[in-house]
């Protein structure tokens with residue numbers, strides 16, 4: 497399919513010698529990766545990792561083409577998907593017919609309308625999770641942010657989307673296992689051509705994590721396959737749909753989809769919300785405006801879905817949070833058939849790397865990209881923006897299935913906490929990301945809260 501961006505004559509892609517900066521990528525991935533982004537200027541370039549030279553796509557026009565316009569030519573396959581395929585198998589995190597079938601079965605659960613219908617139950621679970629902050633807040637004790645966010649998110653996801661079929665003890669085992677998957681896979685990303693029979697660091701931690709996840713998920717599938725019931729939770733929905741797949745393969749298909757949903761529904765949300773607290777501490781003017789809006793609309797709680805329409809600034813804070821820290825910071829594709837893009841011939845079988853982190857911080861597409869400024873998402877300021885200058889949830893047929901869940905859950909959690917507690921401090925003051933499949937802070941993030949006295 498010819499596209500406008502290819503009116504240019506075909507030339508060789510410029511190659512960036514990442515090899516020299518590989519140690520920098522490991523030490524401080526965000527700065528190294530952002531520097532690479534800056535050097536592209538929006539052009540399609542190749543990044544030289546020795547035998548592996550993926551194309552890097554950063555321009556919104558090009559992203560739109562790859563993710564939506566001609567998405568069938570850019571599959572989730574190739575050396576960068578292989579490591580995760582060992583975890584996700586052939587469900588909604590794969591591609592082709594297996595993905596399509598999974599997406600069709602799961603999609604109805606995650607439409608904006610259906611998620612809005614679940615909002616009341618989500619708000620209840622969030623409020624219960626926030627209740628647990630009372631004791632440390634009253635005693636002035638530090639609160640471990642990632643663990644707390646994961647606990648609140650788990651409660652919501654397990655109750656509303658998994659129909660309480662996974663108990664909280666098992667859910668608590670899953671969170672560190674998914675965390676370990678995200679960090680242990682990184683050497684396989686950096687050394688994509690090392691055959692799997694040769695161990696690299698992280699392999700054992702990855703295998704152990706997958707075993708822990710399967711210890712929870714496989715018995716769950718076995719329990720529900722034969723009598724899925726009428727529930728609207730995704731365990732029931734997948735088990736009912738599995739009949740059409742048939743035999744042992746069907747149990748595997750349910751397992752693959754449940755693992756994909758557990759990974760995407762909890763880790764992403766908890767990770768994204770962790771970045772908020774250092775940002776609020778560093779930007780007291782944003783924190784004050786946020787508190788003021790929440791105080792006026794919610795009072796001292798509890799927060800319910802009806803409040804959300806009156807919390808526009810809270811939503812902008814969440815959007816800006818995902819601009820600076822898009823937890824799904826890197827997602828690759830494989831070129832199926834050679835075609836030109838941005839004047840460069842993308843060759844069949846090669847890997848393309850797409851990174852919202854890079855595009856979201858390029859001066860070509862954003863004013864003062866390093867600044868935390870939620871106001872840039874006010875209607876007036878965002879109306880002229882290219883759809884693919886901001887894409888924390890991807891786009892096209894693979895667009896994040898859970899984006900409505902995330903937006904709702906994030907606003908409920910932030911408004912819920914800040915309607916009841918004042919943020920006294922956050923350490924560290926500046927959190928830096930560590931290299932992993934998702935964008936997580938390297939440091940231990942802790943906050944102290946103080947209860948807001950009710951009038």
Ligand code: HEM
Pocket residue numbers: 572588589590599756757760761762764765768818822823824827828887888889890891893894895896897898899901902
């Ligand atoms: C901060 C929150 C989140 C971010 C930044 C995020 C980001 C993304 C991105 C970038 C993709 C596209 C990947 C690709 O094109 O290869 C994606 C896909 C997906 N996300 Fe999310 N996600 C978030 C939360 C969630 C939640 C809460 C759920 C589930 C309740 C979820 C479920 C999924 C699923 C199932 C897919 C695969 C969709 C498909 O390929 O058809 N995500 N997400």
